[in-house]
Amino acid sequence: LDFLEREWRIVERWDGAEEMAVKLGVSPTIAQILHNRGIVELEQAKNFLDPKLNGLTEPEDMPDLVRAARRIAQAIRDKEPIVVYGDYDVDGITGTAIVWHVVSKAGGIITNYVPHRIEEGYGLNVLAIKKLAQEGAKLLVTVDCGIRDHAALVAAREVGLPVIVTDHHEPDADLPDAFAVVHPSRGAEVGKPVEVNPCGAAVAFKLAWAVAREISGGKRVDDGFRELLVELTALVALATIADIVPLLGENRTLAKFGLERLGTTKLPGLQALIKSAGIKGGKLDSYHVGFVLGPRLNAAGRMGHANEALELLIVSDPERAKTLADYLEKQNKARQKLEERITNEAVELAEYQHQSAEQVPILVLAKEGWHAGVIGIVASKLVDRFHKPVVMIALHPGKGQGSARSIEGYDINQGLTACSEYLIGYGGHAMAAGLRLEVGKIIPFMQALQEHAGRYLSKGAVVPPIQIDVMPRAEELDSNFIWQLKKLGPFGHCNPRPLFATGRAEVLGEPKIVGTGGKHLTFSVRWDGKIFRTIAYNQAEMRDLLMDYRQCQLAFEPILDEWAGSGLIQLRIKAIRRAE
Numbered sequence: 403l404d405f406l407e408r409e410w411r412i413v414e415r416w417d418g419a420e421e422m423a424v425k426l427g428v429s430p431t432i433a434q435i436l437h438n439r440g441i442v443e444l445e446q447a448k449n450f451l452d453p454k455l456n457g458l459t460e461p462e463d464m465p466d467l468v469r470a471a472r473r474i475a476q477a478i479r480d481k482e483p484i485v486v487y488g489d490y491d492v493d494g495i496t497g498t499a500i501v502w503h504v505v506s507k508a509g510g511i512i513t514n515y516v517p518h519r520i521e522e523g524y525g526l527n528v529l530a531i532k533k534l535a536q537e538g539a540k541l542l543v544t545v546d547c548g549i550r551d552h553a554a555l556v557a558a559r560e561v562g563l564p565v566i567v568t569d570h571h572e573p574d575a576d577l578p579d580a581f582a583v584v585h586p587s588r589g590a591e592v593g594k595p596v597e598v599n600p601c602g603a604a605v606a607f608k609l610a611w612a613v614a615r616e617i618s619g620g621k622r623v624d625d626g627f628r629e630l631l632v633e634l635t636a637l638v639a640l641a642t643i644a645d646i647v648p649l650l651g652e653n654r655t656l657a658k659f660g661l662e663r664l665g666t667t668k669l670p671g672l673q674a675l676i677k678s679a680g681i682k683g684g685k686l687d688s689y690h691v692g693f694v695l696g697p698r699l700n701a702a703g704r705m706g707h708a709n710e711a712l713e714l715l716i717v718s719d720p721e722r723a724k725t726l727a728d729y730l731e732k733q734n735k736a737r738q739k740l741e742e743r744i745t746n747e748a749v750e751l752a753e754y755q756h757q758s759a760e761q762v763p764i765l766v767l768a769k770e771g772w773h774a775g776v777i778g779i780v781a782s783k784l785v786d787r788f789h790k791p792v793v794m795i796a797l798h799p800g801k802g803q804g805s806a807r808s809i810e811g812y813d814i815n816q817g818l819t820a821c822s823e824y825l826i827g828y829g830g831h832a833m834a835a836g837l838r839l840e841v842g843k844i845i846p847f848m849q850a851l852q853e854h855a856g857r858y859l860s861k862g863a864v865v866p867p868i869q870i871d872v873m874p875r876a877e878e879l880d881s882n883f884i885w886q887l888k889k890l891g892p893f894g895h896c897n898p899r900p901l902f903a904t905g906r907a908e909v910l911g912e913p914k915i916v917g918t919g920g921k922h923l924t925f926s927v928r929w930d931g932k933i934f935r936t937i938a939y940n941q942a943e944m945r946d947l948l949m950d951y952r953q954c955q956l957a958f959e960p961i962l963d964e965w966a967g968s969g970l971i972q973l974r975i976k977a978i979r980r981a982e
């Protein structure tokens with residue numbers, strides 16, 4: 403069992419926690435968690451607990467952004483057809499919708515273009531550029547793509563189509579030749595480096611804000627635009643969480659306010675999506691975006707074309723919104739089925755590789771009949787399961803299309819670069835990348851990549867320890883504490899949900915197996931003289947060990963027991979070990 407093998411690492415107590423807690427008016431445990439996240443100064447801590455939407459950096463801080471906004475405003479006034487060209491994932495379609503909403507409200511002529519994930523692939527392509535120019539586009543704005551698409555930008559220049567590139571992906575040595583290049587890395591050029599890399603939709607949001615300013619004729623945007631921009635933070639939140647950028651700094655601010663907005667959104671498409679996913683209003687957090695809404699928005703692009711998902715984000719007719727949401731629901735179900743089959747096949751293949759070569763540092767799996775649209779998700783699941791980087795390749799006659807997912811401590815993009823002689827194309831970043839290759843090159847590619855990973859991936863990095871923030875006192879855990887804890891969110895990448903550990907706890911009575919399929923475990927414990935109910939998802943196998951241990955230590959997240967209804971705290975168990 404995985405949980406038993408993992409080491410527990412409990413962060414050392416910080417001496418300053420008590421003092422900070424008094425200054426902030428929170429529990430010392432909260433101050434300790436802030437410290438664990440690198441926040442030890444009062445101002446910093448205050449901003450973290452209470453971020454402000456009006457604290458966002460100004461659009462002027464990004465080179466070319468005002469130039470881009472002016473060009474768009476001009477196109478709006480001159481009725482030049484504008485096309486937004488976005489990526490097909492949540493980040494791309496939400497960013498595209500953001501630009502669309504603002505330009506439409508300003509009375510511009512605007513259409514969207516999203517490439518087909520499998521037929522066209524990621525990024526700007528020459529064919530699409532030519533087609534759009536032929537159809538009369540006079541200005542192209544990219545979202546979440548374009549920063550390395552030099553060939554397509556040359557083609558755009560040749561057909562006389564000016565392009566504004568907005569992107570957040572790593573640029574290569576040269577910035578592309580375009581009318582304007584809006585990229586967070588360029589802040590450094592004007593002495594305003596961004597503190598955390600934003601998602602593509604957040605870059606698009608800054609552009610939309612700057613366009614609204616241009617149209618409003620001053621720094622203060624008109625009320626109508628202000629209201630729209632606040633509404634659009636809901637889309638930025640979806641993208642920030644779904645694209646797994648660090649939930650810190652400005653990203654966290656946008657995600658926090660956007661999530662609140664998402665619960666009361668006036669956009670008919672988002673309303674329909676939330677309803678069809680069965681989420682009750684006002685209860686949205688990063689979990690819902692990452693595991694409920696995000697997959698539905700991605701499903702269309704994975705299984706077919708992302709156009710329906712994008713349309714959902716801009717639709718104004720509630721009837722049409724419902725039709726689109728139903729369609730996404732269906733596509734998502736189909737995606738889940740496919741994913742389950744591919745996961746089973748991949749685990750079988752992986753287990754074979756794992757056992758026959760215990761030391762392989764990276765799994766490279768290839769099979770015919772795998773769907774290129776879902777292998778990325780399956781690769782992520784396998785990373786969690788095997789704690790090693792995974793490359794999944796869907797084989798089509800002669801060619802393979804792959805998706806790679808990595809772990810902390812191994813830059814998969816660098817790995818692919820080192821093995822690029824075997825690839826037709828590749829791209830991505832440290833944790834995730836895509837690739838294409840000829841079937842005949844799979845074996846040498848696999849050997850080269852495993853050799854590279856063997857050299858650069860330290861063995862100790864393979865199974866990460868369970869990181870525990872703090873061991874609170876049992877009596878601290880009440881509804882007020884839960885409320886304070888909530889202020890540390892939204893949780894996600896680089897801002898994990900705090901994890902706690904009990905001291906010695908005694909299991910009371912017999913643990914019960916619950917849930918469909920008997921996967922979960924629930925039991926009561928006595929800890930520090932207090933009794934808690936617990937729920938341990940997917941840990942039914944622990945039942946016998948618990949009966950045997952009786953005295954144990956639990957890693958947990960405290961949650962409000964909604965069934966009990968009286969502010970009782972339940973422990974959501976993440977790991978269990980025998981008490982020493």
Ligand SMILES: [Mn+2]
Nearest residue numbers: 493546602645
């Ligand atoms: Mn992105």
